[in-house]
Amino acid sequence: MKTKIEIRNLNVWFSKRQVIYDVNLKIPEQAITAVIGPSGCGKSTLLRAINRLHDLIPEAKVKGEVLLDGKDVYKDDPLAVRRKIGMVFQKPVPFPSMSIFENVAIGVKLNDLAKKEKLEKIVERSLRMAALWDEVKDILDSPGTSLSVGQQQRLTIARTLALEPEVLLMDEPTSALDPVSMKKIEELIVNLKNDYTIVIVTHDMRQAARISDFTAFMYDGKIIEFNETSELFRNPKEEITEKYITGRIS
Amino acid sequence: MISTISLRVKKKIQNTFLFLFASLSTVIAIIPLFSIIFEVVKNGIKAINLDFFILLPGPVGESVGGIANAIQGTLILVTLASIIGIPIGVITGIYLYEYGREKKSTLISFSVDLLYDLPSIVVGIFVYIVVVSPMHSFSTIAGALALAIVMIPIIAKTTEESLTLVPSTISEAGIALGIPKWKNIIFIVLNSAKSGVLNGIILAVTRITGETAPLIMTSLGSTFWFSGINKPINSLTLLIWRYAMQPYPSAVEKAWGAAFLLLLVALALNLIVKSGGKSK
Secondary structure (H helix, E strand, O other): OOEEEEEEEEEEEEOOEEEEEEEEEEEEOOOEEEEEOOOOOOHHHHHHHHOOHHHHOOOEEEEEEEEEOOEEHHHOOHHHHHHHEEEEOOOOOOOOOOEHHHHHHHHHHHOOOOOHHHHHHHHHHHHHHOOOHHHHOOOOOOEHHHOOHHHHHHHHHHHHHOOOOOEEEEEOOOOOOOHHHHHHHHHHHHHHOOOOEEEEEOOOHHHHHHHOOEEEEEEOOEEEEEEEHHHHHHOOOOHHHHHHHOOOOO | OHHHHHHHHHHHHHHHHHHHHHHHHHHHHHHHHHHHHHHHHHHHHHHOOHHHHHOOEOOOOOOOEOOHHHHHHHHHHHHHHHHHHHHHHHHHHHHHHHHOOOHHHHHHHHHHHHHHHOOHHHHHHHHHHHHHHHHOOOOHHHHHHHHHHHHHHHHHHHHHHHHHHOOHHHHHHHHHOOOOHHHHHHHHHHHHOHHHHHHHHHHHHHHHHOOOHHHHOOOEOOOOOOOOOOOOEOOHHHHHHHHHOOOOHHHHHHHHHHHHHHHHHHHHHHHHHHHHHHHO
């Protein structure tokens, strides 16, 4: 399988505290890679290093390389990087005071990526891909915040897809949702992997086992083990991985 | 057992006493407000008729004429002040939100606080020195400038506060879409805070509509219609100030009428803010 993202010797600090230690990871193209590990182990920090979100935090320092198709994102334009590597957050955050349509269109609009006439098509396509079109096609002018939380999360996924990214980063995208919405999003993620490379951070191990092709186990800022998901859960090589997946550490 | 009961009784007495005291204080606090409203409405309503709205002031001491030029003047002054003050205020607010915590902008945030607390008559003196004096004339633009200076810190502070209330996750979501920083602040963050920012603007407009002190030494007042931004102009507050000191009952009545009008405007603007706050 082709590698889409290669992380090389990645270290992240917040002020003087080191959070990520020498991470090396090859994320395969058009597959779902799950990053699991206990709270505070650095999963989200690792994810945010991939699309340069740490740039916003003055105290954060990132060292190492993140290669997207062989090109270091830290040597590229950060705005272009974030358009190529989309992100979905834990809590769905539709932009308040914007309609459903505007929520999906805003990224394309503010990046001057398409003319007005094309926006409608882009919005429809993105909402279809996010499996939300049928539910909202008649209420596109209603505020995005009027949707249920599960729909809001699919709306933020549509918003990200509108920019036609190559990679989707998902930071515990279902942890704020009810089981039914969670199932819908999981199905959606599985469908999306035909077109996208997906990295999902989750602390729900069953979710990782259900949907991902590869799993990385993180502990204390280090990648302890990376393997095909079925292999990692069946035959963990490290003792600490086994302890985590059998629930002896959390 | 007995001691618990007596403790309970004691608490009840304390509660009742505190409740009575708080109620009494509230009544004392709102008596002046209601008596002002009562007096203004009682005296002001008599002055209101069609002439009051469409005629220029008549000769002093005679009951003919209206206050149309003061209404026109207040509208022009507030509009001009808003055109100058709102953009500067909002942009200052954005600056304070984005860079307010950094050391280099402490001076700016301190200045805004100071300007906020500055007595408005001082603003009037300042504009007198830098605009009226060099131009050798009281003028509409000087009045508008003085009002804009009163407006700016109010809008800047409410804008900053409203922006701070927008969850950082919203700004982050915008950044994650590859949106450039300044576009993200204006179209995502400011847009999310727009009801708060709008409330601040309406509050500032209400405040300057009722300002007198900054106008005394800048726009001066006039008995004619507006005749150019380099000429003096009348306003409701200046008219009240001048007419209320006249010995003629007809002038005093017009002052009450103008006060009634201002009261209605303030009430209307406040209602807009209140309803806006609720619909959020």
